[in-house]
Amino acid sequence: MATIPIGAGPTITAQRVARRRYRVFFRNAPIVPLLIVTVLALVAVLAPVIAPHGKLDPVKPTQDRCLAKYGTADCPYVDNVPPFWAHGGTLDTPLGTDFLGRDVLSRLMYGASISLVVALTGTLFAGAIGTVLGVLAGYMGKWWDQIIMRITDAWLTLPSLVFAILLSSVRGPGLWNVVLILALVFWSRYSRAVRAEVLAIREREFVKLAEINGIGKLTIIWRHIIPNVMNTVMVLFSLQVGVAVIIEASLSFLGVGVPPPEPSWGLMMAQERESLMEGRWWLAVFPGACITMLVLSANMLGDWLRVRLDPQLRNR
Amino acid sequence: MRKTVFAIGAVLTLGCGVAWGQGAPSASKPILTGPLAKLEIKDAKIEAVRGTPKGTLNIGLHFGLDPGWFDPLGYYGPAHHFYYLVHDALIKPMPQGEFTFSLAEHAEMSANFTKAAFRLRPGLKFQDGHPLTTADVKWTYENYRGYNFKLFQDKLDRIEIVDDRTIVLHFKEPFVDFLDLYNGAGSGIGWIVPSHYYERVGKDGFKTRPMGAGPFKFVSQEAGVQASFEAWNEYWRRAPGVKAINVRGIRDLAARMAGLQTGELDLAYGMTGKLLQRVLADPKLRWDPNFTAPWHLVFPGYNEPSSPFHDKRVRQAVSLAINRPFLVKQETQGIGKPWGNWISHENRDALRGDGTELPVPPYDLAKAKQLLAQAGFPNGFEFDWYVPFAPYFDMAERILNDLRAAGMRSKMQMLDAPAYMAQTSKGRKGFPGNRTIVQRIDPRPGGAKALIRLYAVCGGQASYICEPQIEALWAKHEASIDPAERDRLAKEIQRILVEESYLVPLYLNPFVHAVTPKVLPEGDPVHRYWDTVNAPFPWPWEVWEVKG
Numbered sequence: 108m109a110t111i112p113i114g115a116g117p118t119i120t121a122q123r124v125a126r127r128r129y130r131v132f133f134r135n136a137p138i139v140p141l142l143i144v145t146v147l148a149l150v151a152v153l154a155p156v157i158a159p160h161g162k163l164d165p166v167k168p169t170q171d172r173c174l175a176k177y178g179t180a181d182c183p184y185v186d187n188v189p190p191f192w193a194h195g196g197t198l199d200t201p202l203g204t205d206f207l208g209r210d211v212l213s214r215l216m217y218g219a220s221i222s223l224v225v226a227l228t229g230t231l232f233a234g235a236i237g238t239v240l241g242v243l244a245g246y247m248g249k250w251w252d253q254i255i256m257r258i259t260d261a262w263l264t265l266p267s268l269v270f271a272i273l274l275s276s277v278r279g280p281g282l283w284n285v286v287l288i289l290a291l292v293f294w295s296r297y298s299r300a301v302r303a304e305v306l307a308i309r310e311r312e313f314v315k316l317a318e319i320n321g322i323g324k325l326t327i328i329w330r331h332i333i334p335n336v337m338n339t340v341m342v343l344f345s346l347q348v349g350v351a352v353i354i355e356a357s358l359s360f361l362g363v364g365v366p367p368p369e370p371s372w373g374l375m376m377a378q379e380r381e382s383l384m385e386g387r388w389w390l391a392v393f394p395g396a397c398i399t400m401l402v403l404s405a406n407m408l409g410d411w412l413r414v415r416l417d418p419q420l421r422n423r
Numbered sequence: 424m425r426k427t428v429f430a431i432g433a434v435l436t437l438g439c440g441v442a443w444g445q446g447a448p449s450a451s452k453p454i455l456t457g458p459l460a461k462l463e464i465k466d467a468k469i470e471a472v473r474g475t476p477k478g479t480l481n482i483g484l485h486f487g488l489d490p491g492w493f494d495p496l497g498y499y500g501p502a503h504h505f506y507y508l509v510h511d512a513l514i515k516p517m518p519q520g521e522f523t524f525s526l527a528e529h530a531e532m533s534a535n536f537t538k539a540a541f542r543l544r545p546g547l548k549f550q551d552g553h554p555l556t557t558a559d560v561k562w563t564y565e566n567y568r569g570y571n572f573k574l575f576q577d578k579l580d581r582i583e584i585v586d587d588r589t590i591v592l593h594f595k596e597p598f599v600d601f602l603d604l605y606n607g608a609g610s611g612i613g614w615i616v617p618s619h620y621y622e623r624v625g626k627d628g629f630k631t632r633p634m635g636a637g638p639f640k641f642v643s644q645e646a647g648v649q650a651s652f653e654a655w656n657e658y659w660r661r662a663p664g665v666k667a668i669n670v671r672g673i674r675d676l677a678a679r680m681a682g683l684q685t686g687e688l689d690l691a692y693g694m695t696g697k698l699l700q701r702v703l704a705d706p707k708l709r710w711d712p713n714f715t716a717p718w719h720l721v722f723p724g725y726n727e728p729s730s731p732f733h734d735k736r737v738r739q740a741v742s743l744a745i746n747r748p749f750l751v752k753q754e755t756q757g758i759g760k761p762w763g764n765w766i767s768h769e770n771r772d773a774l775r776g777d778g779t780e781l782p783v784p785p786y787d788l789a790k791a792k793q794l795l796a797q798a799g800f801p802n803g804f805e806f807d808w809y810v811p812f813a814p815y816f817d818m819a820e821r822i823l824n825d826l827r828a829a830g831m832r833s834k835m836q837m838l839d840a841p842a843y844m845a846q847t848s849k850g851r852k853g854f855p856g857n858r859t860i861v862q863r864i865d866p867r868p869g870g871a872k873a874l875i876r877l878y879a880v881c882g883g884q885a886s887y888i889c890e891p892q893i894e895a896l897w898a899k900h901e902a903s904i905d906p907a908e909r910d911r912l913a914k915e916i917q918r919i920l921v922e923e924s925y926l927v928p929l930y931l932n933p934f935v936h937a938v939t940p941k942v943l944p945e946g947d948p949v950h951r952y953w954d955t956v957n958a959p960f961p962w963p964w965e966v967w968e969v970k971g
Contacts, residue, residue: 163824163827164824164827164828165824177752182749183746183749183824183825183828186753206697206753206817207820207821207824279836280834280836280837362816362837363837366834366835366836366837367816367819367820367823367834367835367837368820368823368824368827368834368835369834378816378817378820380675380676380677381676381677381680381696381697381698382697383677384677384680384681384698384701385697385698385701
């Protein structure tokens, strides 16, 4: 009779388990959006190092360029230089220059950091506020639930962009004001979704057992409720980032967001509306393309994350 | 035949006798007794034949509309654009002259400037048919709360209504600048408001649905966006040339340009910056460089020691850092002129800023940096905001760019025109803190003194400057009734303001506007509509004609 010695069979190491989990999680991951978001994030972080020129200062022109453009050897900048592949373009400013002779590529790079910082922090603050209120409403119930949810319902009826413009006109333009506005506009979506989740979780055995054992409410919220709603929060977060990017761009486009001369993508588009009429398409199209890519990628990632973190959808 | 001649003679004699018997005052009959000041007021041009209004004039204003601009009692900002439509003044700037009779047909001032008298035209009425009398003139004066209202109230002793058409204003002390400020362009107080209507609808009601004695009746408005007016055929001077006028607030230059090209607009203002070249090159559009006033910068709160602009060297550095010739080239295709005064040369008693009376400020970046270092800012400094006049945001960013090159860094506060006007109309009080630069322009007909009074003396309603040296000169100016001395003092103040860089002039703004072929006469230069000296807008509106 053959015997199998203990420990001689195939062993599953922790490393293999992790690798397997990793593979499963990233199965069907949207590679292109992931790549775009990663590249944009890297560009945003490294902009001061990799940008060929400054974000605010015009590119110093050569005498030849000044002569060609203005007929004088000395000029502070050369405006509206086209991209390098077009006639008159140069590799020094690969995507051309704007009306103040600033390098479009460099401004797009710095613009990525503004868009991402504003969208991520705004959504993060909104998530924090909404999650706390949603958990309180769902777990504490009674008048907590009544008050928080009625305010949430009222908040949800406000059209987000109009509300953002209103808040922005009260607070004034500014990068951190936009963050605050995004937090104030979006918290209600989290709070509504989180409350629904908490209503189900609080009836589960582990919560009931904790309550029977006399564990305090705050501890239960912290140890048992919040960890269980984080999946929902993460999915909402990833879906809201795209919307936040659009709101930030819209506010800046309307002149109530990030104030000039900071290179926000929305603002860059707004400033070059006239240039479109003059055929200088690159000035408005590149920031527009950046916004589209970021929003699309964020939404696709959010969608994928939603599927991966939802057990019902994941096992289909 | 003899009977007919006799009958006509009898009727004429009787008619004249009746008129005389009713005591109808003739235009030239004096009102005041004693020596009078010499006033140069031009006669109104009354059209002998009343035409028929035709067509619609669509105007693209370069900023949003404020319903407050329909109410002369609360005058501020560019409200005269609308006053000339809906309202009428006793005297006002017109193509004939800076002082032109309008509702008044006769005016007098006593030689010691303590009395002013007006006689209204016979048969005047408001657009609702209610007669316009001296009671309305008195009510308007007493209820006015706009620019300079305190001065008007402080100077007034009493108002004497002689009859329905004759009114005398008695002042406590000589009010030499009265006519300058009472004239339509100086304030809102000379624009007569219908007291019966205003009292009935209230202040807000009047802003919503204004009514006056002007050539156009208000029809409707979408607050901040657009307003529509229709011709009032019974206007005393002539029937308006166009049947309707629509004014739309379009901040976006590209949208105004598109409006002109598609025929949505017939007249658009503020064609500048990126699309000016396109306007100049378009064979269908006619344009005109209407030189209005110089752009200039002010420093609210500069006189507080904690402000970086407290130091004259910093203010000088601001001026030296701005490359005016390049700015003019980029922003106005070289049409504008770098200028050394903040008041237009078309204003009376203004010093020319073209180098003849005041030098054109130079561009010297190295000197600007040196001055900043001497002032204790070797690495420059950050200030809170640069506040431009809406919608000239590109121009503002060009200036910010120049300032940054010298080390003065900031960001731009983009306000829409109504908000900007409301803030700037409060002067220094409109801008909290003391680290802000405000870009301004104030084109208006009249004397330089009116602008000094408003912006550059301590008591000015929109004052940014309060300096003992200027106050002393201004006090002398106010005490004097000698015109030559007053002019000299006004010029001295202007010189100090510029030399001390309390205000930094930029360039004389060519307020380029464009009209489409719909505007008549075809092919003609459009400047005929802009004949009023230093008028920022092409009033009077009743003379405009378009194809039906």
